[in-house]
Amino acid sequence: MTHTSIAAHQTISARRSSPVITPFPYTRLLLIGILLMALFLRLHKASVHGLYLDEKFTLVNTQGISLEGYNQHDVFFTPGKTYFTPKEFWKEKPLKDYIRAIIQTDIGNSPSHYALLWAWIKVFGLSDLSIRMPSILFSTLIVGLIFGMVRRYFRSEPLALICAALAAVEPFFIAYSHMARNYCMTIFLTLLGTYLFLRILDRRAEGKQPIGLYIAYGLSFALATLGHYLAITIFFCHGIYLLLFNRDLKTYIGMGMSYLGGVVSLVLPWFVFGGGKYTFQTLAYQAKLYGGLAHTNPYNNGFGIILPATVGNIVKKSIPIWSDLFLFSNGFSTETLAFRNLIIAFALGTAAVVIIHRFGSRAHDQNTPGWVKLAVPTLLVVGFALYTVQSARLLVAAAVPIFLYMLYLASIRYRAQSKRQFLVLLVLLTIVPTLFLILMAVRNGHTYGITQRYSGFSFPYAIILGGLILQRIFHQPLYLKVILAAVLLVQSYFIGELLYRIYEDQAPKYTYYGRYRIKNPYNTAAERIKAQYAPGDTVLYPSPRTAPRDEVENTYTRHSIIDAQYTNLYLPKDATYYQRLDTTQTDRIILVKGQSGKRVVIFDFEGTKYRY
Known part of the structure; x- marks a missing residue:
């Protein structure tokens, strides 16, 4: 038997040995309810706040207008012409004007989003709600796609519903659904690309050559890359996964053709004939500019705080990025909680994990020693005698090692090879985009790019890992369920508070503003x-x-x-x-x-x- 047939046989055998999908009463009704809740949360106050800076860039780019009149000389700068009219301003613009606008305001990035929004505006008009509606819809579709992926590859409707519910209330998805920018569309396309990637592997395991799936995957790759260039980090994870777990030459050839088709048909023309040819030139210029500011004027430079890429600064900037990927750790930062306090909290939580693993994770609560039931909550709260900041978030921080332990328990529960491999893929997709940002920070010498929106491609997969953690909590002894439920209740308050601040325009990390914006x-x-x-x-x-x-x-x-x-x-x-x-x-x-x-x-x- 060849390596290819062995790999295919093992995958098929693992799939056949997997149990059928775990059903749940009223799944369809509950899913509809979750999707409606997600849509409501995204529509709420979606048109209340005026456009912020990047949204204005989106708006002018979709109309082929360069800021400050680069392509409107005859309107504003004709010698002897003392006035202009809306009719002159709105004259028809050739394709080169759209390309120039994207170059000027978005370094040649996101043409697929601008093309979609241009068509959307033609049909639905130019109101603030209209130009934000594609983001709202894509953000809602992410919830449904997460449900479908989890249901298919973990074969569990309860887990799929948990993950969909977490995605519905995820602050990042809600905040960015209120922005007429590329993020929600591109995250959906990368998530769709991951689903298509897995479906291709399914069909190859059955010995089939899924031409339609290859074409769809190549298209998702091209559109996502032209939605935001950092989307390529997700497809890079697909490549790593293939190298780790696949030995089928025909799959490599098919995937290679998918990438090549997407590059040749869409990506390459944009980089050769469109605005993409200026991207690397502009990125090099910006790297030099930001690197200089990081060392000469890190705080009052007009671009925000840009720090030199030292180990300490990278850790300081990346902790909030890592923590906000998960709802149970959202909001941790060294600025508000202090690095020392976080270390103490994690150390106490790790000690609690050691005790739980050794003595307190037995199936029946009555078999757990009484001292364990007392020691675990004590370790979570004793840190308040040592913390320099008295914040309930530190209680949650102390519980993070226990939540990660729940993920470990979830991983060892799966005996099927296909599910374990899927977990590896989820971890890769969760960590690689942020690791890439850190690598680029080291390369460029500044921390400007370590920011939440650039790690947004990881959120769907972090949500699935969070769903696994939550599901595993349900199977713990009663004492541990009560402790973790109390911690999650505290964190739910902070998540609710964050959502309120997002809606009220008081969450700068998510809305870029700390004060309420009036209507446009x-x-x-x-x-x-x-x-x-x-x-x-x-x-x-x-x-x-x-x-x-x-x-x-x-x-x-x-x-x-x-x-x-x-x-x-x-x-x-x-x-x-x-x-x-x-x-x-x-x-x-x-x-x-x-x-x-x-x-x-x-x-x-x-x-x-x-x-x-």
């Missing part, structure tokens, strides 16, 4: 202009001096036209309103009445207060 001021200004404008009137836009932060932002004008651009996005495309730039002031959109010369303030941005 540009849409508001446009509505007021439409209501008050009369023939002969003139609209004046504030035009402060520009301060480009890099060569990409350095355009042809010394005075900004951004406020005029953003407002015109919401004005009628055939309107002939007279509009001018007012370089004498920086904050107010003013309507000058033609007959009287009266100046009516349409909107006052008050500096950066309402510009986000």
Whole structure:
């Protein structure tokens, strides 16, 4: 028997020896309820807050508009031309304008998301809710796809429902569903790619050559990569998994053809003929820029805190990234809890694990020694006599080693080789994207890229691991279930508080703002202009001096036209309103009445207060 047939035979035998899917009453009804809850949580306040900076970039990119008028010279900068109109602003734009816009505001990243959103806007319009709706829908679809994947590969409907419920309330998915950005779409595509990857292996184990699945996988790879370049880390994990567990040459050939088809058909043309050709050039420039700032001006540089990539700084920046992947550890950071306190908490939790493993994990609670039932909760709370910060989060932190022990118990429970291999894949998918960010930080010499949104591709798989932990808790002795239930109840309070802060725009890590944003001021200004404008009137836009932060932002004008651009996005495309730039002031959109010369303030941005 050849290596190929042996591998296929072993996989098929493992699958046949696996039990049938563990059923659960009313699974379909419960799944529908979870999906509806997920949709509600994502729709709630989805259009209340105005667009933040990156969403504005999304909006102009979908319309082929370069900020500061790089491709609108004839509208704003024609010598002797003293005014412009919405009709001129909205003139048809060639493909090169869309490419230029993506280069300027997104370093050539995310063309597949912009293409989708362009088509969506054509059908559903340009409102804030409309441009965020694809993110809302993809975020909800992630919940359903997690259910399907877990049900199929762990063959358990109860576990699948637990994982779907966790995904429904995951703060990251809810927060990013409120953003007209590429993240929810790309995470869905990478999750879909993982599912297709596993289905290909299933069919190959049956001796079939799934051409349709190969094509779909290659398409998911291409669209995800063109949604966000870091999506490639997920497909890199697929490659590692193949090297570890697959010896079938035909599978390697088929997967190679899938990647090649996706690259040749979509990725390569974008990098050769589109905006992608500027990506590596811009990334190199930014690495140099951020690296310089990390050593010369790490705090007040206009880009946020950028620290040199020392071991201490990397640990400090990455702890919140790792912890937020899991609901049971969400919110841990050295800034709020102190590194010393976290070490003490983990040490006490590890001691509790040793006791549980040796004496307290017996099937029946009555067989557990009484001193164990007392020692475990004592170890979780005794740290408060040593902590320098008295926070209930440290109780949760002390329980983290026990939660990880539950994952260990879940892993040894599975005897089937296919399930154990699936667990290895989940771990790879959970840790590799963040490890890649750390590697790039070391390479570039700064910590700017170690940020939550870039590790977002790991969240679906961390959620599945969290579901395994939660399921395993149900099978523990009563004393341990009660202890961990109490800890989870405390953590549930913090998760609920975080969701409230996200909805109230008070969670900067998730919303990028620490204060409540008002409704989109540009849409508001446009509505007021439409209501008050009369023939002969003139609209004046504030035009402060520009301060480009890099060569990409350095355009042809010394005075900004951004406020005029953003407002015109919401004005009628055939309107002939007279509009001018007012370089004498920086904050107010003013309507000058033609007959009287009266100046009516349409909107006052008050500096950066309402510009986000």
